[in-house]
Amino acid sequence: MDTKEKVVKLEAGEASSRVKGSRGISIFDLILRIVAIVGTLGSAIAMGTTNQTLPFFNQFIQFQAQYNDFSTFTLFVIVNAIVCGYLALSLPLSIFHIVRSRAAKSRILLIFLDTMMVALLTAGASAAAAIVYLAHNGNSSANWFAICQQYQDFCQRISGSLIGSFVAVVSIVLLIILSGVALSRH
Amino acid sequence: MDTKEKVVKLEAGEASSRVKGSRGISIFDLILRIVAIVGTLGSAIAMGTTNQTLPFFNQFIQFQAQYNDFSTFTLFVIVNAIVCGYLALSLPLSIFHIVRSRAAKSRILLIFLDTMMVALLTAGASAAAAIVYLAHNGNSSANWFAICQQYQDFCQRISGSLIGSFVAVVSIVLLIILSGVALSRH
Numbered sequence: 001m002d003t004k005e006k007v008v009k010l011e012a013g014e015a016s017s018r019v020k021g022s023r024g025i026s027i028f029d030l031i032l033r034i035v036a037i038v039g040t041l042g043s044a045i046a047m048g049t050t051n052q053t054l055p056f057f058n059q060f061i062q063f064q065a066q067y068n069d070f071s072t073f074t075l076f077v078i079v080n081a082i083v084c085g086y087l088a089l090s091l092p093l094s095i096f097h098i099v100r101s102r103a104a105k106s107r108i109l110l111i112f113l114d115t116m117m118v119a120l121l122t123a124g125a126s127a128a129a130a131i132v133y134l135a136h137n138g139n140s141s142a143n144w145f146a147i148c149q150q151y152q153d154f155c156q157r158i159s160g161s162l163i164g165s166f167v168a169v170v171s172i173v174l175l176i177i178l179s180g181v182a183l184s185r186h
Numbered sequence: 187m188d189t190k191e192k193v194v195k196l197e198a199g200e201a202s203s204r205v206k207g208s209r210g211i212s213i214f215d216l217i218l219r220i221v222a223i224v225g226t227l228g229s230a231i232a233m234g235t236t237n238q239t240l241p242f243f244n245q246f247i248q249f250q251a252q253y254n255d256f257s258t259f260t261l262f263v264i265v266n267a268i269v270c271g272y273l274a275l276s277l278p279l280s281i282f283h284i285v286r287s288r289a290a291k292s293r294i295l296l297i298f299l300d301t302m303m304v305a306l307l308t309a310g311a312s313a314a315a316a317i318v319y320l321a322h323n324g325n326s327s328a329n330w331f332a333i334c335q336q337y338q339d340f341c342q343r344i345s346g347s348l349i350g351s352f353v354a355v356v357s358i359v360l361l362i363i364l365s366g367v368a369l370s371r372h
Contacts, residue, residue, distance in 0.1 A: 069327035072316050104370045111366040115304070115359050122305050123312035130258050130313035131320070135328070141255035142321070144330040173301050176362065180297040183369040184290045 022101035025182045029175060030094045036171040037087045040121070043164035044080035047073055047128075050161070052154040065147070065154045072131045073158065079124030080165060083117050083172075090114075097182075104183060111179045118172040125165035132158050208287035211368045215361060216280045222357040223273045226307070229350035230266035233259055233314075236347070238340040251333070251340045258317045259344065265310030266351060269303050269358075276300075283368075290369060297365045304358040311351035318344050 050073075051066040067073040090113070093106055135155055138146035148155035236259075237252040253259040276299070279292055321341055324332035334341035 065327060070325060072319070108363075108366050108370055112363050115301070115362045118301070119304060119308050119355060119359055122308040123315075126309035127312045127316035129309075130316040133258070134317070134320070134330075139256060141251060142330070142333045144320075144328070147328045169305060173305055176301045177294075177298050180294050180366060180369060183366060184294055 022182050022185055023098060025178050026094065026097040026101055029097065029178050029182075030091070032171045032175050032178070033087050033091060033094055036168040036175075037084055037091075039164040039166075039168035039171065040080040040084040040087065041164075043125075043161045043168070044077050044084060046157060046161035046164065047080070048077045050154060050157040052151050052157075054150065065151045067158065070131055072127045076124045076128040076161075076165070079120055080168075083121045083168065086113065086117055101182075107179050107183050111176055111183075114172055114176050114179070118169060118176065121165060121172065122169050125162060125169060128158070128165075129162055132162060208368050208371055209284060211364050212280065212283040212287055215364050215368075216277070216284065218357045218361050218364070219273050219277060219280055222354040222361075223270055225350040225352075225354035225357065226266045226270040226273065227350075229311075229347045229354070230263050230270060232343060232347035232350065233266070234263045236340060236343040238337050238343075240336065251337045253344065256317055258313045262310045262314040262347075262351070265306055266354075269307045269354065272299065272303055287368075293365050293369050297362055297369075300358055300362050300365070304355060304362065307351060307358065308355050311348060311355060314344070314351075315348055318348060 047067050051064065053064045067077065090110060093110060097103055097107065132155070134144060134146075135151075135158070136146055136148050138144050233253050237250065239250045253263065276296060279296060283289060283293065318341070320330060320332075321337075321344070322332060322334050324330050
C-alpha cells in the first residue's frame with residue numbers, strides 16, 4: 001500500500017506540473033491565434049482593395065486591373081475571410097483552455113478544425129502565389145505575357161498581400177503541433 | 187482504501203479498452219498512409235510523364251507542351267515525390283504504433299511532420315490547380331488565352347494528375363485528426 005500511495009503522490013505532483021505546462025501552451029496558442037487573425041485580415045483587406053487604373057486610355061478602353069479580374073484572387077479573399085472568422089470564433093475556446101487546461105475533447109475539436117483551415121488557407125494562398133508568379137514572369141510556352149510591366153502597383157499589392165496569409169499558415173501549423181503536445185500531457 | 191482499489195481496477199479496465207481503440211486507430215492510420223502513398227505516387231508519375239507534340243509543325247517550330255514548361259508543374263512533381271517518400275519512411279513508425287499503442291512522443295513527431303507535409307502538398311496541388319484552371323479558361327483581363335483547345339491531351343493529363351494529390355491531402359488531414367484522437371486516449 002505504501003508504494004501505491006507514493007505512486008499516487010508522484011502522479012499528483014506530475015499532474016500539477018503538467019497543468020502548468022499546459023497553461024503555458026494555451027497562452028501561446030491564444031497569441032498564435034491573434035497573429036493568424038491579423039495576418040488573414042490584413043491579407044483579405046490588402047487584396048480586396050487592390051485595383052489600378054492606368055494613366056493612359058484610348059477611345060474605347062480604359063486600362064484597369066482589379067483583384068476580381070482573377071477568380072483565384074477572389075477565392076483568396078474569401079478563404080482569408082473565412083479563416084479569419086473561424087479564428088475569431090475559436091478565441092473563446094482558446095481562452096477556456098487557459099482556464100481549464102485538462103479539457104481534451106475541445107482540443108481534438110480544435111485540431112480537427114485547425115487542420116481543415118490550414119488546408120483551406122494554404123490552398124488559397126498558394127493558388128494566388130502561382131498566379132502572382134505568372135503575372136511577374138509570364139510563360140513563354142503558353143504565350144502568357146507578364147503583366148507586371150504595365151501594372152506595377154497592382155503587382156506589388158497582390159504580392160504583398162500574400163505575406164499575411166503565409167504568416168497565418170505557419171501560425172496555424174504551430175497551433176496544431178501545440179495542441180498535439182497539450183493532448184499528450186493528459 | 188477500498189474505493190482506491192476500485193478506482194485502480196476501473197482505471198485498468200478503461201486502459202485496456204483504450205489500448206484496443208488505439209490499435210484500431212493505428213491500423214486505420216496505416217491504411218490511410220498507404221492510400222496517400224498511392225495518390226502522391228500516381229500524381230507524380232502522371233504529371234511527370236506528360237508531354238504532347240502537336241501533329242502539325244511549321245519550318246521553324248515544332249509545337250510541343252511538356253509539364254516542365256510550367257515551373258508550377260515541376261514543383262508539383264517534386265512536392266508529390268517528397269511527400270510520397272516521407273509517407274513511405276513513416277510506415278515503420280505507423281506499424282510500431284499498432285504494436286505499441288501507448289507511444290506518445292512518436293505520435294507527436296508524426297503530427298508535426300504530417301502537418302508540414304499536408305501544408306507542402308496542399309500548396310503544390312493548389313498552385314498546380316490554379317494553372318490548370320488558367321489553361322482551361324484563360325484570363326481575358328491579362329490577355330492570357332486558354333491553351334486547352336490546342337493541347338487537349340496535355341490538359342486532360344494535367345487535370346487528372348491533380349486528383350491523386352487531393353486524395354492524399356484528405357488522407358493526411360484525417361491522419362492528423364486520428365493522431366490527435368489517439369493522443370487524447372493516453
